[in-house]
Amino acid sequence: MTLWRQFTRGLHALLRSKAADRDIADEIEGYLEQSAAAYEAAGLSPAEARRQARLEMSGATAVREQVRSYGWENTVASSMSDLRYAARRLRGSLGFTTISIVTLALGIGASTAIFSVIEGVLLKPLSYPESERIIAIRHTAPGIHIEDLNVASSLYFTYTEENRVFRDVGMWRSDTASVTGVGQPEEVPCLVVTNRFLPVLGVQPALGRGFSGVDDHPKSERAVILSDGYWKSHFGADRSVLGRRILLDGDAHTVIGVMPPSFQFLDLPFSLLIPLRVERANVGLISFCCQGIARLKPGVTLTQADADVTRMLALAPAKFPVNPGFSSNVWATARIAPRLFFLKDYQIGDIGKTLWMLMATVGIVLAIACANVANLLLVRADGRRQELAVRAALGAGWGRLARELLLESLLLSVVSGAFGLALAYGAVRVLAAARVENLPRIQEVSIDPFVVLFALSISLAAGLLFGLIPVFKYARPGISAALSSGTRSVSQSKEHHRARSLLVIVQVALAVVLLVGSGLMIRTFQALRSVDPGFSHAEHLETFHVSIPESQAPEPERALRMEQEMLRKLESIAGVSSVAIASNLPMEGGQGDPVYAEDHPDHARTVPPIRTLKFVSPGYFSTIGARLIAGRDLTWAETYNQTPVALVSENMARELWRDPRSAIGKRVRPTLKDDWREVIGVVADLRDVGVDQKAPGIVYWPLFQKNFESSPAYFFRNVGFLIRTPRAGSLALLEDIQKSVARVNSTLPVADVKTLGSVYKKSLARTSFSLVLLAMAGAMALLLGLIGIYGVISYSVSQRTREIGIRLALGAPLENLTKMFVRYGLLLSAAGVAFGLIAALRLTRLMKSILYEVSPSDPITYLGVSAGLVFAAALASYLPARKATKVDPVVALRAD
């Protein structure tokens, strides 16, 4: 009630301030009159009565101010007038205002943009109902040196049947399928999932039904669910699509549903959802094939789930037979243990570290920008010393002066914040359009109210930060005495200069941190570029996939002939120097399996180390530019005859046989049941997992083999093609490729066309992304730091004109004066560098995970940055210091 009254009356007074003022004036006037009348009645003369009344009132104006100052609206009104005054002052010095706003807007904009990424990627929950209960199931097998292992069908069934902690368990993998009968033949990405996959996520198809238990059975009718995008682009969003049959890899699948448009899964592209069909009766214990996913029962923690999975892992060997060709104690040897992640953590991986590092980086830039603006504000406040002193002497309270100074900074920061927000909005749009590789959940990054709130808070915080420094110096309680003294001294007192020097030291120190950070990234990038990835001139290697379904070539040999035919056609394209086929392209992995060596009998007793298996055509090594260390390449005759031969990578040859040459003639096989295969060659290591990762041990096999991995005829129907030509990446080449493939078989789609160069770049993307951002931040920090030094020195020169004049008049040499100022600048920067190096030594440890073969305390970087900065600082002080030499002693002494 009273609050409401306070509010409405206040608002009334605020809106009709003139009338409110008049009311007060009238009341006071009336009071005076009556008071005078009373004195008159007591016998005083009218003039005396009036005088007495006024005396009693002790200043009608003061009383009016006193009465008027009551109420919240008065604070608002005077703040508004202060704000108008501040705006006028800012408009008055356009240069200062522009520089400050640009600097701050960049700092706030960059911070806001990175924060919006952090919010969208790291902080927001996934867009599934109760997504915090969804987990990714992976394993680890320390007994056979496998750090990260996926889920086996046997484990999927075990978890489904035996668990106490999951509400639903699913299994999935991503794959591609060749679609025929819907327009052009086309290879489309798909998710192959078990029937509880969608319930785990808590998502239903928007149209039709989800999969049921029947769909998982290999003998049931094949079903397919379409993605919203595929439904719209290929079926014109036709609702009668349900029940239609489409051919996937030659088999008819019935469309049973369409997913909602919002549905996404781990940023994976997919057009189709296909059932993962496994016959439980045929599942062997060792059947690692897929990814696991589960929804926890309410209230179950990850630790509890971990314990339950550990319990179930021991149950699996009793439920499923060991596959033929594996030793019976394989399960015990492997020591398989669960690795569970919340799905969100699994999706974002370790990008969090990079993002927080970038946040720290832009935060530092913002701090430097604040220091710069604080410095400029100090200069301005210093220019107003006299004015402030006069006002303080006339009775303006320090609170009032402080509010005025603070309002100016806050206005500045909020306006900059608005510009910064606009910048961030642009940056996020660019980021979304650029589809930055390796950045998960990028579609979920946006400028939402939370981000706007963040921008507003950091703007206000920044405004307070740099606004309070001049307030503390010029408008703190009891400042009036300090202000009024010493307006005409010879030189500035030390105390006077300290705040600005301190700010410059802070700026330089922060700049050092950023420069060291970007220096380390540059060194990392150099180190990565100098790594031999195991192939050469990747930008001249065009790659694509072709899959030959059984309907087109039932026998493997016929399919192999088709592949060779395609190679011949591709080879004849103009500008092509060589071509090859591989089951998995370089940097795209391959299946991981143990490989037994004949002369290592311990392999048969335990499980030997896991190797990456790749199946390649003759000419593969020369096409990608891999060196043959020893022995020879495969031949087509060996491929057609299914001759038991293999090549191994250099690191594996050294591990097993010490010397690559002694590997030749040794024999290896992937299971205990298979035929032995003779090693005919050793190939240089391939950085298959990423340029910054250790090269895995790789075994290369022919494309077509017999008695391999317990299968009589082993063949790859979906293979990657590699074409070496300077025309790689051009549209004309793509057309030639499509024509060549079509001449062999017109129903086969050419899928996933890209250059190996783009894959290589992608593996460096995180480093180059961090490098570019850090370098930009570092450059900005350096620039701002140098501006800071320049500003302080040139201000110091202008303030010490009288002193310079006296020194010159007394005969001081010019160069001594210049030296004096340069020395001062160097002193500041040296102090900054010293603090910066200490801070950098601590902070760059956080970068360790994104550095490659560079220590966070790399001496070259630290020395380089220090030397560079001191040199730049010397220059930044020398330029304004020269002004001192232009001082005319006569003018200087008369000045002021």
Place this chain on the structure above:
Amino acid sequence: MNEPNTDVIQGTLDMLILKTLSLEPMHGFGIARRIEQISRGVFKVNPGSLLTALQRLERSGWLDAEWRRTENARRAKIYKLTRSGKKQLESETADWSRRTSAIARLLKAEG
């Protein structure tokens, strides 16, 4: 004219104003005059404090104000006690007498 008089005891001005207005509605000077008269000149009200206090009491809802024309055609602001003002006066009076009697007891105990 120069008899010794004191400023109103701190914190009691509001109560005195409310009490004065509980007798009849009046304008600012009337209130000051009445306080002086009733206190037999012991308390002298500072006009600035009085007018500010009136502003505050009105905003708190304890007083209502009304502009009226006086005999010499001036506008005068006449204050009137509201119902909640009356309650406030009662509670302040009770509080005050509780405190004064406590002080009286203390002083007596010393004597």
